[in-house]
Amino acid sequence: MPERTAQADRRKELGRFLRTMRERVEPSRHGISTGTRRRAPGLLREEVALLAGISATWYTWLEQGREANPSAQVLNALAEVLKLLPVEREHLFKLAKPEWLPEAPPTGNPSSESWITDLLAMLSPNPAYALDRAWDFIAWNDEAASLFGGFDPEDPAKRNLLKRLFLDAAWRALFADWEVVARSAIAQFRAATVGYASASDIRAVLDPLRALSPEFERQWAEMRVEGAPIWSKGLVVGPRGEVVTYDYFMLTPAGVDKEMTVSLYRKRD
Secondary structure, three states: OOHHHHHHHHHHHHHHHHHHHHHHOOHHHHOOOOOOOOOOOOOOHHHHHHHHOOOHHHHHHHHOOOOOOOOHHHHHHHHHHOOOOHHHHHHHHHHHOHHHOOOOOOOOOHHHOHHHHHHHHHOOOOOEEEEOOOOEEEEEOHHHHHHOOOOOOOOOOOOEHHHHHHHOHHHHHHEOOHHHHHHHHHHHHHHHOHHHOOOHHHHHHHHHHHHHOHHHHHHHOOOOOOOOOOEEEEEEEOOOOEEEEEEEEEEOOOOOOOOOEEEEEEEOO
16 A cells, blocks of 8 residues: 555544544543533543643644644643543554554565464464464464364455454354453454554455444444453353353564464463
8 A cells, every 4th residue: 555545544543543532531530511512422622632732723633634743742641631541542652653663574474484383282282373463363273273163264254363253153152252352352453453554464354344244343433442461251162052261362472573473262270
């Protein structure tokens, strides 16, 4: 994608993020009375600008996706006004100042590296799989294939984690807390791909999902961001539909591109 187009997409994403974060802030958190009828939920643009010490016109330009060059001081002020969590503040900076990000390495197909398969085999009997930066499955061990119903790198609907979550009925039924898992996955994906959100491999995941899944489109519009959590997931397994709890970890192997991750499931005793 041409650089100019990518920059325009990033500015639009920044505008959507700021607007969504603004609309979720209760005015009372800044001592603003809501006794009168308001035009929209949350803070008004003029209120954000006043609280952050910037002009309303300039802030409006940011939300409209127009060219601007906010300083770190301005971004920190906006983060304070919008009550951003640490991961959301980091996301704001990455959207507004992509030049501060390290250059993304060229995409490739690491699945040919035998060491990835060897690594996942060593994690047995714990189910584990590896994802590339677009969250396509690139390798897995036998336990993961059994637990998650197999993987098919030739099937566009089954080779990607987000597509499995939203388009594969078997995966929806597999997770006892599917809604929580799906919402968290979207938030993590947005945060993880902020530096190359306009890249073709990322668009190849997002565009079909937004077209095919109204539920994904709705949740994607929420603009949530999260870091990779360490948490437990309940999986419905066995002929009787028993819910088994697994502790979940997302790992980045040392010595490889940070965009590749390994997901490990450890059955809780």
